[in-house]
Amino acid sequence: MATGGTSSSSEEGFLSRMALNDNKAGMEGLNRDKINKIIMESSKGSRFYENELKKEQQVNQRIERMMLQKAHITEQQLSKAQAQVEKMTSDLERGRDLSRVIVHVDMDAFYAAVETRDCPDLMDKPMAVGSMSMLSTSNYHARKFGVRAAMPGFIAKKLCPNLVIVPTNFDKYRAVSAEVREVFADYDPHFLPMSLDEAYLDISDHLEQRRGWPETDLVYLSPSLSLVEEHGDLQETVEVEGLSPVLFENSPSSSPCLQDAAGGEVEVFGTCAEEAVREMRFRIEQKTSLTASAGIAPNMMLAKVCSDKNKPNGQYKLSSNRQAVIDFIQDLPVRKVSGIGKVTEKMLGALGITSCSHLGQEMALLALLFSETSWHHFLHISMGLGSTHIERDGERKSMSTERTFGEMSALKEQFSLCRELCQDLAQDLQKEALKGKTVTLKLKNVNFEVKTRAWTLPCAVATTEELFAVAKDLLKTEIDNVSPQPLRLRLMGVRVSSFASADDKKPLQKSIVGFLHKKQTNSSSTSQISHKPVKEHLPKPPGLTQPSACPSLVQQRQGQEGHAWVPSRGGVEVGRTGEDQQSFLQRAHAQSLRLQAEREDPPEKGDWNDSLTCPVCFREVNTTELTVFNRHIDQCLSGVTMGQNNHTDTELERGPSSTTGLLLYETSTANIPLSAVGLNPVCLNTCPNGGVSIHRGTDPNTLKGSSQSDPHVRDCLLSTGGPRPMTTPKPESRDHRGPALTCPVCQETQDTNDLTLFNLHVDLCLNQEVLHELGGLAPVDRTTHTAPPAAHKGLCFRDVLFTE
DSSP: OHHHHHHHHHHHHHHHHHSOOOOSTTOTTOOHHHHHHHHHHHHTTSHHHHHHHHHHHHHHHHHHHHHHHHHTOOHHHHHHHHHHHHHHHHHHHHTOOOOOOEEEEEETTHHHHHHHHHOGGGTTSOEEEEOSSOEEEEOHHHHTTTOOTTSOHHHHHHHOTTOEEEOOOHHHHHHHHHHHHHHHHHHOTTOEEOSSSEEEEEOHHHHHHHTTOOGGGGEEOOTTOOOEEETTEEEOOSOOOOOSOOOSTTOOSSOHHHHHHHHSSOEEOOSSHHHHHHHHHHHHHHHHSOOEEEEEESSHHHHHHHTTTTOSSOEEEOOSSHHHHHHHHHTOBGGGSTTOOHHHHHHHHHTTOOBHHHHHHTHHHHHHHSOHHHHHHHHHHHTTOOOOOOOSSOOOOEEEEEEEEEEEOOHHHHHHHHHHHHHHHHHHHHHHTOOEEEEEEEEEETTOOEEEEEEEEEEEEOSHHHHHHHHHHHHHHHHHHHTTSOOOEEEEEEEEEEEOOHHHHSOSSOOHHHHHSOOOOOHHHHHHHHTSOHHHHSOOOTTSOOOSSOOOHHHHHHHHHTSOOEEOGGGOEESOOGGGOOOHHHHHHHHHHHHHHHHOOOOOTTHHHHOEEOTTTOOEESOOOHHHHHHHHHHHHHTGGGGSOOOOOGGGOOOGGGOBSOOOSSOEEEEEEGGGGTOOOSOEEEOTTSSEEEOTTOOGGGSSSOGGGOHHHHHHHHHTTOOOOOOSOOOSSGGGGOSOEEOTTTOOEESOOOHHHHHHHHHHHHHHHHHHHHHTOOOOOHHHHOOOGGGGBBSEEOSEEEEO
16 A cells, blocks of 8 residues: 555656746646647656656655654744744845846747748648657647647657757757847846847836937837938828738738837837837837847846746836835746746745745745755745846856757767867857866766766866867767776867966966066067157146057057156156156156166077077077987086086175175265165175175175185174075186176166175165155266266165165
8 A cells, every 4th residue: 555655746846847838928728638648658768757757756865854853843943943944034124125126038939930931831830840759839829739849849849749859950040049149238238148039138227218218219110111301291202001010810911000100100118227228129110120128126036937928029117116016026936037947846845836926925934844955045036035146247157058869878979069068168258258177968868867077177267179189088988987888978179168267368477488588579669669759758748548458568668758857945846747647666767678678689599599598607508309408407506517617716805895786876965774665684884985885695706806805704704694604616707707787777787696695785776765755856867877887896875875
């Protein structure tokens, strides 16, 4: 007895899953029992039947667990859940937005209507678009027999033996959809298309503008009429012709508004929301000879429901007040709401919930039985709440393509189809300028078992070959898993996700290869830049508009050159406008680019491809192999190459007046504390030339002569934990230490390879303007105040006297 009851329950449950879903326009008043019986008889014994039966059993098990959980819920738990629901309801009510006017437009039997328009012989026949395996849509004549979308064609043939099935033609549908979207864009440029035949629009802004339009902007004629304005009169030129094909019973042969135009003059639309939507539908019919239905409501969820109220070729408006929304939602079946499918409908039905009003009454129970996301969604539905913000350009998470077919088990066909899918997906990615790191292969076998396999790559991919290389390996893995049996498929799809963001697309740092290559400069262009008239360097007046493209750094530098710096009282700079109002780092970088362009010699033609420059010894290494090049750098860093040079050491033998360093400005009497600029030299010592020597972290071998003979320097180094005296032999030439480093700010060559000294010099260069601003001094152009190179060899800064 128990077994029979279980079987009966399973059969009833299966019927509910396989039963016809008549929650669609044009399917009211059908004989459901007869249709469901035909569906059952046609499906029994098929793999689809077995798969649906297995899914139904899984759903029944979920319901059993849910009912068992419900039996253990206490009154205290219900009270606590009810308090939580009431608090959230109060918060949602305070945030209810009824100010927007959202429209959902849905074309009537779109694919079927396009085929009927192009083939009038189908107008009075039940027809569907698709194949014997699956239908995409059906016209309203076929819906009277229970034929609908997502139904196998062979079952539809048993429901309606005279059904005409037309193959799909998506190129044609996309072309018509583009025409419809042109009309949408006139009412909301940021409309949200959901598919080829439906979209959401926010016409709130359009209605504000519409109220100020003259009546002439609200007048429309059919394509066979021309609007001729002559002395203020509208003249009729050609008779009116019917537009819309007969897609359903009682469909008018032409638009009602065109009948008025034929009888008199033209159709004039109003300025309210209903009139704006009627005008939109009128224009769609004029442009495509197809009809559309629309729903008008305060949010997207309600607009979707409203668009189905007066289908086909109609519209419905829900007033934007709370009571109207609550009254509308009370008796609405839960299955009518987008997002509630047959599984959720059955689980709610087991709790006695069939309408949206029941959702509100049992919300505390739902909060205990369903996930937080689910019961929050149910609460929004019970209150008639939905999104009021149409976001078309939201962040895309993935992009995919898939194809359903008859049984396919040949390896050659499977790999060929995989490549075709990758090619189609690569084209879609190219259109959207997207690249992704994760490639997923979706497979459905003949038993309707779905498997997905994904692989995440270290870099983003987008081309056909890149996608196919990954998808092919994933497909091989599945083939090997079922070996020696063949992999029998009926669906295959490829998806790309983990898209690279805008920041990821930009390299975080320059490639080491690009950095080590010598930069090629155009000497002619450099010469042209340097000889431009001064007036071209002056910044434009603030009133003039700047070009859309960002100016180059060289252009920014030119704008700075032509504007003089005038010191004023208190050390405040005056006379700086426009592009001169930049940070010091921006100006310093522009200045370094200018100096580099003026001083850098063009490299040899073969240097770019045949050699790399060592960042340690700055020599050309005749190789493009990074392994060889890295080995050379390792040798330089370990000191292997320091004894291989035989240059003279005349440049090391310099007098006291040529200590190594950089000359910033002329000697000033302004005493600026080091702490004011963030500098804290360990030791300051007066140099013979009147400047100040800075010895923090200095390698003794980089100073004049032998630093061991200078007790002051030696004490500084030892007290600060700096480098200890080196025991290596005394170098014979300057090249033993490697070529000098060049400051990226002032472009002056520094006769040292000690990075501590070099970094200190760069810090001072970067802070020189700050020092002068604090001291009330006018900055001085380095190109006119630098001493000869021979005087820059020491670590002496004669420009500013630092005091601690």
